[in-house]
Amino acid sequence: MTYKKKLIEVALPLEAINVASAREKSIRHGHPSTLHLWWARRPLAAARAVIFAQMVDDPSAHPDIFKTEEAQEQERHRLFRIIEELVKWENNTNEAVLQQARDEIWQSWRYTCAENAAHPRAEELFNRDKLPAFHDPFAGGGSLPLEAQRLGLESYATDLNPVAVVINKAMIEIPPKFAGRPPVNSEAQRQKAQMDQTWAGAQGLADDVRYYGKWMRDEAERRIGHLYPDVEVTADMARIRPDLKHYLGKRLKVIAWLWARTVKSPNPAFAQVEVPLAATFMLATKPGKEAYVEPLINGDRYSFTVKVGLPTDPETTKNGTKLSRGANFQCVMSGVPISSDYIKAESKAGRMGTRLMAIVTEGERERVYLPPTEEMEAVAREAKPMWKPDLAISGTSQYLGVKPYGMEQFSQLFTDRQIVALTTFSDLVHEVRDQVLSDAKSLGTIPDDSRPLHEGGTGPAAYADAVSVYLAFGVDRSADFWCSLCIWANQPKNELVTHVFGRQALPMTWDFGEVNVFSDSGGNFLKNLEYVAKSILMSGSLPGTAAQADAHTQAVSAGKVVSTDPPYYDNVPYADLSDFFYVWMRRSLKPTFPDLFATLAVPKAEELVAFSYRHAGKAGAEAFFLDGMTQAMHRLAEQTHPAFPVTIYYAFKQTESDGESGTTNTGWDTFLDAVIRAGFETTGTWPMRTERQGRMRQNSSNALASSIILVCRPRAAEAPTATRREFVAALKVELPAALAHLQHGNIAPVDLAQAAIGPGMAVYTRYARVLDAEGKPLSVRQALVLINQTLDEALAEQEGDFDADSRWALTWFEQNGFAEGDYGVAEQLSKSKNTAVAGLVEGGILVSKAGKVRLLKPAELLATWDPTTDTRLSVWEMVHHLIRVLEAGGEGAAAVLVAKLGSRAETARELCYLLYTLCERKKRANEAMAYNGLVQSWPEITRLAGETPRAATSGTYDMFDQE
Ligand SMILES: C[S@@+](CC[C@H](N)C(=O)[O-])C[C@H]1O[C@@H](n2cnc3c(N)ncnc32)[C@H](O)[C@@H]1O
Structure with missing residues (x-):
């Protein structure tokens, strides 16, 4: 079949996604992550943007509609605007914004179906009236399946870990089942007006969780209040x-x-x-x-x-x-x-x-x-507990730091009074379930199918199970606070x-x-439960399914759209840590999910993480991880829906970056290797900064990506073999265009090298193999080196686009930075660049004194500079004046300057990429940050510049300039 390129295979508004993702980290109330703790969750903003962009066509896939590059670029920007709105936290439940995104997904889907009408499995795979379902085989805390559901897809979440499975059930499976139903509790029934109101989404369910939670709390106080x-x-x-x-x-x-x-x-x-x-x-x-x-x-x-x-x-x-x-x-x-x-x-x-x-x-x-x-x-x-969570704590002391101190059982992490409280509350989950069941039955409005939740029921029994799941989450959240750690x-x-x-x-x-546990302050049961109740309201309304499955062997992905976030090597010991919750969840919910809680502890052996203690040493752990990941990726390549790329998150450890280029590191290329060996070709790599890093300005300036989104397609069976020479030749043709594309999309300079790996790897993975001169296959690591070299060359070639003074300054800057150098050397260099030292001084970018010259730092540049009267205007000069003004007066001040520069300003932005790369290589972090910052502020600066009335510019500009 032919497939249409998706937006994510060409461009993404990274900055908007990064900013929204980082902001989301500080949101506590009502965020679905407050339903139950899970480690290393992905921000919803990133998840939503990625799934949207992997489902909508890139405009270049429709040359009949968007005939020119400009038309395509314009359309791309329209899609960017949609993403920019979509990622905002306040639009999480904004139906208009979500519907606009869903409409785009449907439109692309209809094109795809029309084009594949003759496909042998068209009926099953290309039904124009039914979007394909979504699957995440490493679902964890459930961000990705939840966002797929919100975007209008039926969603499937699987994970090996029972705790994660129950979280996903609570997030995507249970709420839609009972959406729109009024609560069953007697209080709500008594208040007839309340019963007559409309109960949108999971409001009724949340009301019952609150009501029965309050009953639990009061009952617990009656039983154990004397201990407090x-x-x-x-x-x-x-x-x-x-x-x-x-x-x-x-x-x-x-x-x-x-x-x-x-x-x-x-x-x-x-x-x-x-x-x-x-x-x-x-x-x-x-x-x-x-x-x-x-x-x-x-x-x-x-x-x-x-x-x-x-x-x-x-x-x-x-x-x-x-x-x-x-x-x-x-x-x-x-x-x-x-x-x-x-x-x-x-x-x-x-x-x-x-x-x-x-x-x-x-x-x-x-x-x-x-x-x-x-x-x-x-x-x-x-306090004398009748039962204790006597389960051994597994894992290494690197993460399980309590073990060297003789704390070998989970029961040792709690005081006796804490255990009494937790057992009392988890026992009450069972009692409350019976009460919900009887209230639901006596209400008589829910058709009784007599089937519990785990058998697919939707009647009173299943509803009672559902309420008890959230109450058990209240107990789990409490365990996180009622612990001697x-x-x-x-x-x-x-x-x-x-x-x-x-x-x-x-x-x-x-x-x-x-x-x-009965106080009115933080950590009490009702406060903990309120977080749970609030986040139920964030759930979607389309059907969702969560189940336990091992990614090595799962068969759920068949014909589905896949986006996933596998464990990253040995970063998080999910199974070891989650036993902390499993012991309580099992006690509260074993009758509700008998299969999920059949084992005494969370399964560990199949978990795709690289821990030496599980695999007889480091080498064994690495081999297990690589083989297992290849196998899991292979399952995806085989099964995924053919119209869509698969997106895979890779957690990028900054400490791993490889000095020189900052782009290659062992974890990264072994992971890429597994993906390629599994039969994928990569069609994009997107660096994302999804973590909050102190001040916002820092966050949006030089922080390296915290994860990379890998965009992959199953490789064609008939992929050719290429020689190293052919591979390099293809890189030389394709990378400069891809680079220009990324720059055009205003990618942050700090992200450029990582993002350019995508188009480079796309060339490498297009071939079944690339052979070197001796006929040996070129490794991923070797390919990455060649990609980085070509990238450097392509960037260097851009130098030719700048004026003579700027080219001189670039070469000088590479050698000396803003430090002094010999006049003679400067003069010599100026000859080869077709300029002169005296002219550079006159141009206002250089000082020359006593046989020494040096470039002026932004702060030293003339504050009264006016580009409209400058007779020797260079791009270098523009960049550094813009930095001066941006740092002193912010984006508004820079906008005034950009308005004066008009169309010439754009070349300043282009020079920043080159300057950033150069500073990064030379480890000049402060300067690198300034160039990166200017590019990142560019969209806002140009937006403001568009609003700046030209007539008013000089006055306003001068005001900012009196530094
Ligand atoms: C990085 S986390 C996913 C986090 C998730 N995207 C979120 O936002 O919360 C990786 C998940 O992979 C799961 N996992 C590890 N080995 C697995 C296996 N063999 N099969 C299925 N899931 C596995 C872990 O339990 C963990 O939940």
Whole structure:
């Protein structure tokens, strides 16, 4: 068959996608990721843009409609505008924007169907009234299947990991099944008006989750509330703390109990004393509201008190009993060091304990820090769990940092009171299920098919299962906060108990906060559940299916559009980490999904990650990963729908970049190798910066891509073999055009080299093999080197497009940067470039003094410069004045200058690519950032320039220029 090139095989508005993706990371409420934690999720913005661009035709695929390059470019920009709107967070549920995108997808689909009407499997593959379904075989947290669903596709998500499977069920499978139904809870039934309102999407389901969640919370309080008593502010407390007088006699609700782990002192004089391992004694650091713990030594005993105000020795208080990084502490009684080996030995011998350091309570619009009391310590010890998650923690201590400290079972990560709370709540999931079932039946409006959810039911039984899934998520979210690995954050804006998985690891912690599960503050059950309820509302309404499948062997992709994000080598130990949730999920949901939770732990052996401990060493792990990935990719190449490319995310580790070109690294080319060996050719590579990196400006300037989207097509069976010479010749023909294309699309200079790999690899992978002079196949790594060389040459050729002064400056700059050099050398160079040093000085870009010359830095350039009266205007001069103005006055000021420059400004943007590449090679990071920044600001600058009335320019311009 013939296929039409898709937009993603030609161009993408990367900057808009990057900005939206980075912004999304700071959105917490209502983001589908808050449904349940998963590691290394892809931003929805990127997922949506990629799926859209892999489904709509590139205008060049319709030369009959878009006859000229310009017409195609114009159409591409129209599609870009759609993507730019589509990726915005606020448009997530904007039906008009989504529908416009769906219409484009349908239009391309209709063309495809018309063209393939004679295809032998046309009926099955090219039904003009039915879009193909979508599949992600490494679905994880479900961003990609969710976005496919939102774009109007029926969506399939598979993953090896049962936790991920349930997340995907909750995201794409369950909500559409019950969309539009009113809630079944008795409260809603009582309020008839409520029942009569329309319940769009998953609103009814979310209402039930909230209602039954509240019932669970109240019931749990009835059962175990006695373990969470309030604290009375006593006269004794108020005597030493005048700030407490106001609360005297009052009982304050506890937010959290703060504990320190303890070991017996290594000092023989205090061998019986369990001394605290506290990483800090500071409780609150907000200026004027500081609070801290102070240990009081009394003979061979110690106690803790809590003080407010600044400590007398802030450094000591800040460090707690910690001596240095890692597990190095000192004995609070004697100052004797406690080594990490000693701590490990003590904890392994079961001699690590806990001691209450402080209690955080809810005051009147403030947190009140109180000293520990015996009663509070005793009540915590009263908790006696009937069941514990005694599952061994698997994995390496690199990620599972608790293991060297004898924490080998998940049960050891929780206090007894936390286990009692979690078991109580997960038991209540079962009880609540029965209640939902009975309420749904008594309501009588849901046809009863008597089938549970896992058998495809949609009646009362399945609905009761569905509600219990989200309630179980509430328990899982709580486990992330009700764990002894959660520290108390004492930052001014963040006085709270943090959650376990701040990163993809289980790191050891020393002092920790134990949340009051019934408080009104962060980490309580209802707050955790609210995140779940809110994110249900983000789900789609088209059918979705989530199932467990091993990507090595899955058969779900057949005839489907595929976009996927496989694990990246050994970056995240998904299966090891997810056991943390599996133990609770299994307890809450085993009857709901008996097959998924059949095993005691998450399956590990088939997981496509490269861990030495699972595969007898490094080499074994690498071989397993490569072979497995090739096999999984092969499954995709064989099955995917023939009209669409497959898109694959590859997490790019910055530390891996290969100095010189920044584009080749071992992980990257072995991954590419697997993809190619699996029978794919690549038709695009798109670098994306999807992570938030501090300041926005930094983020949009020099940060390297955090992932690369690989665009692939199954390679034709009859692909030819080429010689190295033929390969290079093809590169020389095709790369310059591709490069110009990328530049035309305003790709950030920092992304240019990685993006250009796409067209280069497209040439390489078009052939079955490329043979070198000795007849040996050229490796991916060798091909990448040749691609980078050709890219450099193509960029260098662009130099010829610039004026003589700029060409001189480029060569000089390459040698000297903005530093001084010899006049003689400069003069010599000027001859070969057909210019003269005196002219360059007159041109305003160079200073020449005492036999030395140097280029002027942007900040040194004449602030009163006016391009309209400049008689020796060079591109170099334009670039550096633009940088000067941009840095001093922002995009608005640069726009005024661009308006004056008119059409000449465009050449300045082109020079930036060359300058960026040169600075990058020479490791001149600051200058590189400036050139990259100018290109990235270009769309906004030109937009503003378009708005700038020419008549007003000089006045406004001068204003900005008085620096
Ligand atoms: C990078 S994550 C996907 C993240 C996802 N795109 C998101 O945004 O949340 C990779 C996923 O591959 C899954 N996985 C690993 N080995 C697998 C296998 N053999 N078959 C299917 N899935 C596997 C892991 O469980 C993990 O969820």
